[in-house]
Amino acid sequence: MVSGASDANTPPIVSLVAGGVAGGIEAFTSYPLEFAKTRVQLRNQKGIPTPKNPFFVVTQVYQKEGLRALYKGCSALVVGSVGKDGVRFLFFDQIKHAFADPETGTLSPLRNLAAGMTAGVVASITAVTPSERIKTALIDDARNERRFRSSLHATTTIWKEHGISGLYRGFVGTTLKQASATAFRMGTYNILKDYEKKRDIQQNTLVNFANGSVAGTVTTLATQPFDVIKTRSQSATGASTVEAVKSVLLDYGIRGFWKGTTMRLGRTVFSGGILFTSYEAAVKVILPLYEGTKRKVGVETA
Template identity: 80%
Template sequence: MVSGAHDAKTPPVVSLAAGGVAGGIEAFTSYPLEFAKTRVQLRSQKGIPTPRNPFLVVGQVYGKEGLRAVYKGCGALVVGSIAKDGVRFLFFDTIKHAFADPTTNMLTPLSNLLAGMTAGITASITAVTPTERIKTALIDDARTTKRFRSGLHATRTIWAEHGILGLYRGFAGTTLKQASATAFRLGTYNSLKDWQTQRAVPQNALTHFANGSVAGVVTTLATQPFDVIKTRSQSAVGASMLEAVKSVVADYGVRGFWKGTSMRLGRTVFSGGILFTSYEAAVKVIMPLYEGARGVDGNVWMGAYPVVHFFL
């Protein structure tokens, strides 16, 4: 059995469903920290200091604009996270088993990173870039022109003004971030779990949360510049990758590429623990339903469709 992000015998359809459930839970519970990080990374007025405490940012916005403002763009992120993490876990699992050593049924650290990188690129193309673009545009618009009424309205407006390329604004930065972030997040988690399995370390909710949190720290420190560039590219006005890089350097210098690190670190440590703990729990819940729906004749697709449709 291949140890790692989940059991080797977990069917792809269960990986997809469990990943979607975990992604939605993680996105919603950690959104205020994501909101604060995005606000800090967006371009601000000269001479006005930006708070480094994420709770201070959230508190200021809540006091001035209310709870709805704090959760502006949350719907887009949750929908995107359901699709993103469903795809990420599905592809990571598939690629992971293809790369696994036939003797030990485990991956080398490099293979873990390559599997995660491929899964991240796939997720960026299929789900992450457009939903991140809408989320970032909503947060930016809420502090400036306030012309977007909802995520759907923002999508329609951007589509009408810029076409599909408008929804894929910041694709290069987002894909770089997703490829590197998924490589480090899933790769680190899988490597930790392999190491623990070899040493008979019990795998429970506490272990999953701890491993996910460590993966979050590694991911944040390694990929923060890509996250800053992506945020600048996907503002309400939008910018090319080169323009985003230039604006960060002009505003803050090279140190600006790590703007919002402490806020993102707070989120990824928490969200990493939530994501993998939720994923492992979701697999345990969905797997028996899947096996029951599969039936005696082994017809997976007809039997499992209602179950998968319910969770997605």
């Protein structure tokens, strides 16, 4: 089960709030690595080697542009992650409960992946694509034109120039990435927890972090091409999915679709651990409050 704090049915509101809290914490703490990965994936000059060490890129940007530059576009990602992970955990928990074996309370590996994929599609439509578009546009814009003053300014500018379609630039690539990433991330984590549950392995912060890190590694290696296409589509100028694919092939060939893998891996191993550990901790705090409020309301209305 995703929710170690409540291996029975997790109430939808608890899944939503705990997922949102976990998403916000994960996005903020790991943002400098996300910033470095995005910069590497955006078009660079040919003949100039691309750094693979995310800490090298972070250090360079910090020295040349300051700390604020490393968090350019962070607010958009945090807001998007609160919505994205709230929705992902909400739908994953509900889908998981609907398809779980009534006797064991577990899912088969394929059903785990299918539940995650469905949750990823919903998250992409409701929260991820617009927030990723703004974040990527801000990071790209900071390299050259610097016409966007903030996340809000970038949002209003893109809306005025391109309408809602501008905010959903890269929707196909983002949805493919989210569907596959959520399937692998949530599915792998849940598979590991079910395996541990069958063998009575005690769930604690260290185990949750390790499970999340493994899930992050699997997710990165399996979905990197979608992430590269999404980043190219959502640059400051924007591009269609087909144009993004062509630009990657022209710049780097097939290997270009795994551009930034090392950097993304560094982030997802860390962020996967943070995300699921934060979620488990949030559920442990929120669930008793929810149940206490529910009992109080029941007493007052009785």
